Amino acid sequence: MATRSNIIVQDEYNRIQLYRHWDGYPKAVIPELKTALEFAWKLPRFEADDFAAAIVRAWKDRGGGNIYIDGGPKAFEMIHGDTEYVYAIKFDKRKKEPFIEIYDWHDHWFEKSNINEKSFKPKIKEIVYFSQIRKKD
Numbered sequence: 001m002a003t004r005s006n007i008i009v010q011d012e013y014n015r016i017q018l019y020r021h022w023d024g025y026p027k028a029v030i031p032e033l034k035t036a037l038e039f040a041w042k043l044p045r046f047e048a049d050d051f052a053a054a055i056v057r058a059w060k061d062r063g064g065g066n067i068y069i070d071g072g073p074k075a076f077e078m079i080h081g082d083t084e085y086v087y088a089i090k091f092d093k094r095k096k097e098p099f100i101e102i103y104d105w106h107d108h109w110f111e112k113s114n115i116n117e118k119s120f121k122p123k124i125k126e127i128v129y130f131s132q133i134r135k136k137d
Contacts, residue, residue, distance in 0.1 A: 002021055002022035002023075002024075003022060003023060003024040003025045003028075003084050003085070004019070004020065004021060004022070004024050004080060004082055004083050004084055005019075005020045005024025005025075005029060005083060005084060005085040005086065005087065006018065006019055006020070006070065006078075006079050006080060006083050006085075006086050006087070007019075007020060007029070007033075007052075007055065007086075007087045007089065008073065008086065008087070008088045008089070009048045009049075009051045009052040009055070009089045010048050010088065010089070010090055011046060011047055011048040011090075011091060013047075013048070014047070014048040014049050014072065015048060015072055015073055015074070016048050016049055016052035016069070016071075016072055017069075017070040017071050017072065017073050017078055018052060018055060018056065018067060018068065018069060018070055019067070019068045019069075019070040019080065020059075020066055020067055021065075021066050021067075021068070022066055023066070024083075024084060024085050025084070025085060026085060026102055026126075029085070029087060030087075030100065030102075030128060030133055031133055031134065031135055032058070032059065033055065033087070033089065033100065033130075033133070034130055034133045034135075035058040035059075036051060036054040036055040036057070036058040036059075037054070037130070038054075038058065039053075039054035039057040039058055040053075040054035043096060043097060043098075044091075044093075044096040044097075046091040046098060051089065051098070052069065055067070056069065075115075075118075075120070076115045076120060076122065077115055077116045079105065079108070079115055081109065081111065082109065083105045083109075084104075084105055084106060084109075085102065085103065085104060085105055086102075086103040086105050086122070087100050087101070087102055087103070088100070088101040088103070092129070095129065097129055097130050097131055098129075098130045099127055099128065099129045099130065100127065100128045100129075100130075101124045101126075101127055102124065102125045102126045102127070102128065103122050103123070103124060103125055104125045105122075107122075108122065
């Protein structure tokens with residue numbers, strides 16, 4: 001069975017959501033996110049729409065496939081019901097680098113949580129800075 005995930009890229013102006021249909025577990029996603037840097041603005045310039053496009057460019061190697069642009073959510077209201085992990089990519093202006101908030105979504109599967117509530121705040125499982133990411137084995 002596929003491990004589905006949503007990836008949210010955000011800056012102070014935009015929030016773009018991507019959907020990854022398989023291999024959405026952290027061990028696969030985290031190292032591959034760094035490959036998008038090659039196709040994005042040179043840091044410290046970071047724009048959510050540009051970086052989301054860079055992820056798609058880095059990961060999409062044929063028609064159809066594993067990665068899709070999924071919308072522009074306000075919060076977590078567009079997360080798919082069978083998503084297992086959510087990744088929020090943001091930019092730390094002080095450190096001048098992107099970082100990833102990793103959410104384990106198993107507690108929220110199939111409407112276990114009301115993700116449409118304004119008060120909904122999932123717990124961050126882990127935060128990883130891009131400088132901490134190692135190449136995939």
